[in-house]
Amino acid sequence: MLTIWGRQNSSNVKKVLWCADELGISYEHVVAGGAFGVVKTPEYRAMNPNGLVPCIQDDGFTLWESNAIVRYLCAKHGEGALYPRDLTQRAMADQWMDWATSTFTAPYKDLFLNTVRLPAEQRKKDVAQRGLQACADHLSIVDAALAKKPFLSGSDFGMGDIPLACLIYAWFEMPIQRPALAHLEAWYRRLALRPAYQSRVMTELT
Structure with missing residues (x-):
């Protein structure tokens, strides 16, 4: 199961949520960052030591940095479509x-x-x-x-x-x-x- 952390008004989080929706992926969205907090907790810092959003966990795999996340999701779920084979x-x-x-x-x-x-x-x-x-x-x-x-x-x-x-x-x-x-x-x-x-x-x- 994919989980996405981040607040919806962050442009970097928008990348990931939009990408996941384009790919038709089921996911849980946990609102975090800014006024919503969460990112300073020890639990979140264990996932992303930068204390920034977005961050994802996908069946035990943790990844941060929005462009890296978009590439990962597209490679996993959108090869030949959002992720070019060429x-x-x-x-x-x-x-x-x-x-x-x-x-x-x-x-x-x-x-x-x-x-x-x-x-x-x-x-x-x-x-x-x-x-x-x-x-x-x-x-x-x-x-x-x-x-x-x-x-x-x-x-x-x-x-x-x-x-x-x-x-x-x-x-x-x-x-x-x-x-x-x-x-x-x-x-x-x-x-x-x-x-x-x-x-x-x-x-x-x-």
């Missing part, structure tokens, strides 16, 4: 997964915290503006890639789309001035047709 296609999916985390997440976090999550009196407009500009620059790269194929994973939706897609919902829902990126917008519209994306990612911004 090595080059899988490498391209890995590339976009890691890019979303290593390149896009930091400026996105600056923008999101100072536009949505922090109390109004704590928000820094200059930090938000720098984050907005950096995100726009980075997303122009994504837009160019999506001009050549409908998904970051290739011709079909796959694991390579999941990390960035969990952030792109907020990009389009935040009260910000976004540049026109037609291919990115079309990708987002395709994602928004997926029931699991609607239920796990397209939720209230908090």
